Amino acid sequence: EQVHSACPSAGTSMPPATMEPGTTPWSTGLFDCAEDHGVCLLGWCCPCIVVGRMAEILDKGETSTGAGAALYMAIGVLSGWQCQWIYSCVYRTKMRAQYGLQETPCPDCCVHFCWLESCAICQEYRELRNRGFVMDIGWHANVELQRQQGHSDGSIVPPATQHMI
Structure with a gap:
């Protein structure tokens, strides 16, 4: 996988061996907010919540939603809202590595x-939700939900998604 020097590395794990890095298309487009007004409104008005929820899921519970949101907010405030994108970029890179998503x-x-x-x-956010995560309940509750649905090992098994072209 190519690493871009302009973006800090997130120490991402490799996707499962059956998944080729960078070959899976995103389930929605970059500008598909019109299809999901709730996520769009949340992302525009409270981006710290969106980033915090993603951080908790992508870090598998090691970062809480509150901690991820607070860090995003702190970076934004301290940089005059010029550098918070670096923090969220780390999670895009991590997500792409975990799911083999195209860059x-x-x-x-x-x-x-x-x-x-x-x-x-x-x-x-839509990508994680489309992969079966209930975004507002956090990592541990998602693991418990999966366990209750018959995945006894506690692993998150997202449903197959249809990819938009």
């Missing part, structure tokens, strides 16, 4: 910096 339409940091930050985080 489109451009490198991760360009998506967050050059494109609209809110569109990027909304796309990432």
